[in-house]
Amino acid sequence: MTRASLDKQPRDVASMFDGVAEKYDVTNTVLSLGQDRFWRKAVARAVDARPGERILDLAAGTGTSSLPFRDAGATVVPCDFSLGMLRAGKRRHPELPFTAGDGMRLPFADGVFDAVTISFGLRNINEPKTGLAELLRVTRPGGRLVVCEFSHPTWRPFRTVYDEYLMRALPPIATRVSSNPDAYVYLAESIRDWPDQPALAALVQDAGWERVAWRDLTGGIVALHRGFKPLAG
Template structure:
């Protein structure tokens, strides 16, 4: 993958906006109708390659059962469900699940901190651009370890910190100024993207997130930067 976390030391995470689960669910209900289009525009079309990289990092084999948490409209789940992989979309926003109802993957409503699955019931778990919206990300990471079988894989695809300092400054300005403006033109609920921009800015960087994943009980934690660190893929193994 790239960088690896071998120490048990947990770095402090930057504080993010308060997240009340019902408020976040309602927010995503409000953006569901044009969510996929908005993501493509805001990412400059990079969302397609990010989904492909996430599937490749997971490395699921034919017959594997994979849970896609915070799956939204299940675009990411369809990407995972290739080559005989049984991928299940899970999201706590009913609006998101309805918006993706036509996609040919099974769907289940569920909270990342209390998944409706039995212990050790899936071979792998993916969460893309959703962990930072969970009220307690550390509790969610522990819950993921509960439902993944020993030896199974976790992949977290999330916005992160650009590795080149000058670009990191420009990117932060884009998040807080340009992103909400673009969202007003394409999103069904542009005000929600102000919250999303703030949540990205407040999210821990790559080493800090790796430390939190390890502290939640995962092993062999490593990460790979995508698009200069705008996005990072963290992968870990269930011991």
């Protein structure tokens, strides 16, 4: 599977990420020009994990995104549907409880997490609204959601340059640094086709989250969406 226009079947997407697992973190740093580190810090601040809390890090890949929550004293569960990513992560961070799971059918009971987060993975769920509803289900009442996802630059001239980078520059760079360049063709197309910030906020709200808001990072290349599970109902 290499085209965002194809159905995002979990088996296909998982297989694609299996193929890039070993070099995934390095490739992301190269392709984002080092911005991925800044984005992870922004997610950590938004989640605001506290000692004793339980945090679900969905689409955690090799677990790099989970480390700030562990370091804050929370119990973090890195979850992903790519077994290749999970194996690579377990070798690097054997102390973390890596868990295999499909974002549309999470293997957790209702209301067990204080906060749930997903970074750059909501696009890869076949039905994002279903994924957001599943995240709501496993969150305690009053708990919080943080979604970090590629979005749409807000300044039109910059958006044009960014689109050119995605479709022209990113695939050749990926060919040099990635073990599966086709995966990054899919990445570029899925970013281009993803809803903008207000549309994603509406999707989060429709899934049942309240007090939904967002803020842009790096000129809107990435957006952080936040929400809270209602205390009742």
